[in-house]
Every structure is written in C-alpha cells, then in structure tokens.
Amino acid sequence: KRKVCIIALAVCGLVFCGYLRWRGAGPAEHRVCVVVVGDIGRSPRMQYHALSLSRHGYQVDLVGFLGCRYKLNVILDVFVSVGPRVVSYVTKVIAQSVQILVTLMETRRPSHILLQNPPGLPSMAVCWLLCLLRGSRLVVDWHNYGFTILALAHPHTHPLVRLAQWYERAVGPLAAHHLCVSEAMKEDLRENWGIRATTLYDRPPAIFKETPLELRHQLFLRLAQTLPPFRTRGEEAGGAGERTAFTLRDPVDQSVTWRPHRPALLISSTSWTEDEDFSVLLKALEEYERCVREGRGLPALVCVITGKGPQKEYYRKLIDGLHLEHVQICTPWLEAEDYPTLLGSADLGVCLHRSSSGLDLPMKVVDMFGCCLPVCLVKHEENGLVFRDSQELASQLQALLSGFPRAGGRLEDFRRSLQTNRGKRWDDNWTQTVLPLITMTTPSP
Numbered sequence: 158k159r160k161v162c163i164i165a166l167a168v169c170g171l172v173f174c175g176y177l178r179w180r181g182a183g184p185a186e187h188r189v190c191v192v193v194v195g196d197i198g199r200s201p202r203m204q205y206h207a208l209s210l211s212r213h214g215y216q217v218d219l220v221g222f223l224g225c226r227y228k229l230n231v232i233l234d235v236f237v238s239v240g241p242r243v244v245s246y247v248t249k250v251i252a253q254s255v256q257i258l259v260t261l262m263e264t265r266r267p268s269h270i271l272l273q274n275p276p277g278l279p280s281m282a283v284c285w286l287l288c289l290l291r292g293s294r295l296v297v298d299w300h301n302y303g304f305t306i307l308a309l310a311h312p313h314t315h316p317l318v319r320l321a322q323w324y325e326r327a328v329g330p331l332a333a334h335h336l337c338v339s340e341a342m343k344e345d346l347r348e349n350w351g352i353r354a355t356t357l358y359d360r361p362p363a364i365f366k367e368t369p370l371e372l373r374h375q376l377f378l379r380l381a382q383t384l385p386p387f388r389t390r391g392e393e394a395g396g397a398g399e400r401t402a403f404t405l406r407d408p409v410d411q412s413v414t415w416r417p418h419r420p421a422l423l424i425s426s427t428s429w430t431e432d433e434d435f436s437v438l439l440k441a442l443e444e445y446e447r448c449v450r451e452g453r454g455l456p457a458l459v460c461v462i463t464g465k466g467p468q469k470e471y472y473r474k475l476i477d478g479l480h481l482e483h484v485q486i487c488t489p490w491l492e493a494e495d496y497p498t499l500l501g502s503a504d505l506g507v508c509l510h511r512s513s514s515g516l517d518l519p520m521k522v523v524d525m526f527g528c529c530l531p532v533c534l535v536k537h538e539e540n541g542l543v544f545r546d547s548q549e550l551a552s553q554l555q556a557l558l559s560g561f562p563r564a565g566g567r568l569e570d571f572r573r574s575l576q577t578n579r580g581k582r583w584d585d586n587w588t589q590t591v592l593p594l595i596t597m598t599t600p601s602p
Contacts, residue, residue, distance in 0.1 A: 187214055189595065190267040190293075193221035194257065194280045199428050201520050202300065202338075203273050205362060209587040210595075218264045246317060254279040261287050269595060271296045274329075275303030278321055281328045294333040294598055299342060299354060305513035309431050326350055334594055338517050345514075357590050359520050360583040361527025368501030368528075370404070374413040376498050377401035386459045386485035402459065420457035420485075421561050423554075424503040424530075426496075426521040429466025433509040438462075439475060440547035442484050445554050449483040456561040458484045458554075461499065465490050500525055505557060505568065506532040507550070527582075531557070531571035 191207045193200045197219065207217045257280055261270075270284045274297050281297065288295045304321035311318050329335075335354035337343050346352040368376070381387035381401050389400045399406040403419045406412070427433050442460060449455045469488065476486050491499060500506070510519040525532050533542050533553055542557070544550040557568045 188216040188218070188265060188267040190218040190220060190261065190264055190270045192257075192261070192270060192272045192280060192284060193219075194253070194273075194276050195222060197221040200273060201524075202298070202359060203271075205583050205587070206271055206298070206591070208362075209584060209591070212584070213588075213592060215595075216265075218267065220260055220264070250279045254283050257283045258287070266291050267293050269294045269296050269598070271298060272332075273298050273300060274325070275301055275306055277303050277328070278324050281325075281332070285328065285331050288333075295331070296334045296336065296594070297329065297332040298357070299329075299335060299337040299346065301338075301512070301517045302514045306432070309513055334598065336591065342514075342517065355590060355594065358586060359523040360581055360586045361524045362583040364497045365524045365527030366497075366501055366529075368498050370413050370415070372498060373502040374399070374401065374404040374406060376495060376502060377403055379495075380489070380499075384487045384489060386461075386487050415562065417562075418456075419562060420459045421505065421558050422503045423458055423460045423505050423507060424500060424525075425460070425462045425507040425509065427462060427464040427466065427509070429464060429469040429472065431468070432511050432513060434511070435462070435468075435472050435509060436475070437509060437544075437547045437550060438507060439472075439479065441550035441554060442481065442486070443479065444547070444551035446481050446484045448551075448555055453555065454559055455555060456558055458558070460484060460486045461503075462486065462488045463491050463496065463499070497524070497528070500530060501528040503528075503530055504561070505554075506530045508532055508534045510534075526575055527579075529572050529575040529579075531568055531575065533557075 189210050191203055191210070193203045197204065200221070203219075203221075207219050210217050261284070270288055270293055272280060272284050272295065274281060277297070285295050287293070302322075303325055304318055307321050308315075308318050313319075329350060330352055335346065335352050336357045337346060337354040338357070338359055340356055343354050343356045346354045377387050378399060378401055387402050389402055398408040400416075403416060403422065404413055405416055407414070425435075425438065427435065429435075438460075442458070445455070445458060449457070473488055476488070479486070506522075506525040508519055508522050508525075510521070512519075522532055522534060533544055533550060542553045544553055557566070557571075560566055561568070
C-alpha cells in the first residue's frame with residue numbers, strides 16, 4: 158500500500174508539473190507577475206513597479222486583492238477569532254497557500270515573479286515553488302520584515318513571531334534577486350540574513366508635484382460639495398464669484414487668488430492600522446485649538462486625513478467627540494486622481510507611521526516630498542520636524558503656522574529646501590536600478 162501511495166503521489170506530481178509547463182508554454186521574455194498578498198490599492202510601490210514594467214514593453218499580471226479581501230480570508234479571520242489561535246493561524250496559512258497557488262497557476266508563465274514582502278507568509282514559499290516548477294525567477298521586494306509587524310500585536314518571544322522570523326530567514330534567501338527600500342535594510346539583510354539586496358529608494362512618480370492655483374481651486378470646489386471644511390463660512394458664503402474656504406475666483410477677469418485670511422491646510426494619509434497612533438495628532442490638534450483661542454496669532458486649521466482601514470471608525474468616533482471651533486477635521490476617501498492634487502495643494506503634512514523594524518520610510522512621506530510639502534517627521538531642520546509625542550507635535554504646528562499665510566518663516570524655508578533639492582523621480586530611478594536586473598536575468602522560453 159505504501160508503494161502504491163508513493164507511486165500515486167509521484168504520478169500526481171508529474172501531472173501537476175506537466176500542467177504548469179503546459180500553462181506556461183510560449184515566450185516568457187516580456188511577462189512579469191507582480192504579487193501583493195493584500196489590498197493592491199494600499200501598495201503604491203508595487204503599482205509603480207507594474208506601471209514601469211508596462212512602460213518598458215513587459216506584459217504584467219498584477220495579482221492581489223482589490224479593495225477588500227477575498228471571502229475565504231474573511232471566513233478564516235472569523236475562525237481565527239473564535240478558535241485556538243495557533244491552530245487557526247496554521248489553517249489560514251494553508252488555505253492562503255492553496256488560494257495563491259491556484260491563482261498563480263491561472264497566469265501565463267512569467268520570466269519573473271516580483272513579490273512584495275511583507276506579507277511573505279505563505280506567499281514567499283509558494284512563489285518560490287512556482288518559479289522552480291515553471292522556470293521563472295523570484296524577485297522579493299523587501300519593504301519591511303513581517304515578523305516585526307506581527308510583534309506589534311504579540312511579544313517578540315511569542316511562538317508566532319518566532320515562527321515568522323524563522324520562516325523569513327529560511328525562505329527569503331531562496332529568491333533569485335532582492336530589492337529593498339533603504340541602505341539600512343540592505344546592510345541588515347546582508348549582515349543578519351545573508352542576503353545581498355539592491356537598494357531601490359522610494360521616489361515619487363511625476364504625478365506628485367506642486368499643484369497650480371487654478372487646479373487647487375477646482376479641487377476645493379469639488380471637495381466642498383461633500384466636505385463642509387472646504388466651504389466658505391457665514392456671510393462670506395454669499396459673496397460674488399466662486400468661493401471656497403481657501404480660494405476665490407474674480408467674476409470679472411476669472412482669475413483665482415488666495416483668500417487673505419484662509420485657514421492652513423494640514424494633510425495626513427493613513428491605512429488606519431496599528432502602526433499609526435492618531436490619538437497623537439488629535440491631542441496635538443486640541444492643544445492647537447486652545448492656543449488659537451488664546452490669540453497667539455495662529456490661523457484656523459483644516460485637517461484632512463485620507464485613507465481607509467480597520468481602525469477608521471474607531472478614530473472617527475473620537476473625532477466626533479472633540480469640541481473644536483478653529484480646527485476642522487474630515488476623513489475622506491479620495492479618488493486616485495485627486496490624492497496627488499490635494500497633496501500638492503496642502504500647506505503641511507503629518508505622518509504618524511511607526512516603523513516596526515526602524516529600517517523603512519513610508520511611501521506617503523516620499524510622495525509628500527515630491528509635492529514639496531514640508532512634513533512633521535524625518536530629517537529635522539531640512540525638510541520637516543521630528544516629533545515624539547502630541548505635545549511636541551502641537552509645539553511644531555504652532556511654530557510652523559505662526560503668522561500664516563504671510564510669506565517667510567520656517568514653513569517657507571522647508572518648502573524652498575524641498576524645491577531646490579529634488580532628487581530623481583520613480584521612473585528614472587527604476588529604469589537605472591531594476592530594469593537591468595530584469596532584462597539581464599530573463600530565462601529562455
């Protein structure tokens with residue numbers, strides 16, 4: 158019986174391999190499969206990879222979740238919450254492995270599979286197996302470490318965290334090539350993981366730039382239809398010409414100008430997850446409100462927090478409970494074409510991302526820099542300010558916005574620094590760094 162089982166398994170394996178080869182028949186030189194085991198909409202770097210590959214003549218299969226997770230994952234999440242935790246995680250990993258395997262089997266044979274990590278469990282092993290069977294090459298793009306993200310919810314000594322760390326260390330080096338987001342991560346991968354990676358810095362694509370005043374006015378008009386903070390208040394609302402809280406159009410010559418006493422526009426982008434504590438920003442805004450009431454020469458403030466995610470409703474309830482008069486907060490989900498326009502229209506950005514590994518820089522900050530938008534985070538005294546708590550953030554908001562919108566001051570200094578020190582854009586950086594790796598390592602069909 159044992160021999161029969163072994164023979165049967167061998168036959169099944171041969172049939173399976175034959176099916177994969179049959180599915181992959183034909184040229185593979187110009188096909189890349191980009192894999193994100195998550196919401197593709199929240200993975201801009203992988204979207205940029207796909208666009209760059211397409212611009213250079215590659216056919217691209219983009220595999221991931223669209224907007225919401227598959228029903229299978231939702232069912233498994235419910236099971237995880239009620240069953241034994243370790244058993245439930247193992248069950249979910251097995252089910253996801255099958256799901257990923259079946260999905261990738263439906264694609265044509267690519268020359269490369271480009272995989273985002275994290276999450277790499279179980280996708281890294283599944284993609285490596287598919288590459289082995291189909292004669293493709295696996296490229297892992299290391300954004301962070303999955304086990305450090307898991308450690309946000311569990312102690313570092315927890316079995317799941319230790320298992321995830323072992324898995325990444327064991328399976329990661331099997332990939333043919335590696336990309337990473339920073340030199341610090343490159344060194345860590347080399348010294349502690351035995352992985353030689355190529356650093357592909359996050360750079361903003363060309364769509365992230367300062368927005369002309371006319372386009373700002375048009376965007377503010379659209380947003381004012383659904384978001385009260387963008388509308389004019391009180392008697393000003395009945396004035397002649399198109400008016401928003403920030404801009405107005407002259408009814409005679411149709412020119413657009415800034416309102417002389419407009420509020421400052423503060424923007425923050427988030428996935429509403431555990432690695433961003435928005436209570437820090439809310440407390441800072443409460444302190445800012447108090448300072449405005451005391452007459453410290455500060456402007457009114459419109460705070461826009463974009464994005465969607467699991468903790469959004471929790472924070473919206475906290476926002477609804479605030480008693481603010483001079484600070485208005487809204488939490489819209491923007492259309493894809495409106496997000497870069499709004500970034501390019503803002504006066505100041507805030508990022509609350511807390512890196513689990515300390516080795517990555519959020520793409521949202523890179524996009525803000527592309528729009529020459531000063532940010533409260535990173536590189537103190539050059540392109541923004543670093544804060545550790547709500548009190549420090551509140552003090553920075555006051556220092557940067559004091560006397561707004563008059564010209565001059567630290568806010569203008571930061572913006573000029575960004576304008577004069579613009580680096581490469583995504584396309585140029587990608588073409589110099591990734592394209593040679595893909596073209597030089599394409600296997601034969």
